[in-house]
Amino acid sequence: MHTVNIHEAKTHLSRLVDQAARGESFVIAKAGKPLVKVVPLSVPGAGQAKRLGFLVGQITVPDDFDRMGAQEIESLFGGAE
Known part of the structure; x- marks a missing residue:
C-alpha cells in the first residue's frame, strides 16, 4: 500500500480512485502524517x-x-368497543 500527500491526491484523484476500485488501497498523508x-x-457483483x-x-x-389487532387499535383511538 502506498502513501500520497494531499496535494498529489488532489492532482491525481481520478487515477487514485480507479486504482482503489481495482483493490489497490492507498493512504493520504498531510506533512508525512x-x-x-x-x-x-465491498459491493455485490x-x-x-x-x-x-x-x-x-x-x-x-x-x-x-x-x-390483525384491528379491535385493539380501534379501542386505543376511541373507536367502538
Missing part, C-alpha cells in the same frame, strides 16, 4: 444482489394479517 486510508467498497422473496416457502403470512 497518515490521515486516511482509501479502500474499495452482478447477479449477487439480495432480492426480495429470499424466504419464500420458509415463512407463512396469515390471511388476516392486514386486520
Whole structure:
C-alpha cells in the first residue's frame, strides 16, 4: 500500500480512485502524517444482489394479517368497543 500527500491526491484523484476500485488501497498523508486510508467498497457483483422473496416457502403470512389487532387499535383511538 502506498502513501500520497494531499496535494498529489488532489492532482491525481481520478487515477487514485480507479486504482482503489481495482483493490489497490492507498493512504493520504498531510506533512508525512497518515490521515486516511482509501479502500474499495465491498459491493455485490452482478447477479449477487439480495432480492426480495429470499424466504419464500420458509415463512407463512396469515390471511388476516392486514386486520390483525384491528379491535385493539380501534379501542386505543376511541373507536367502538
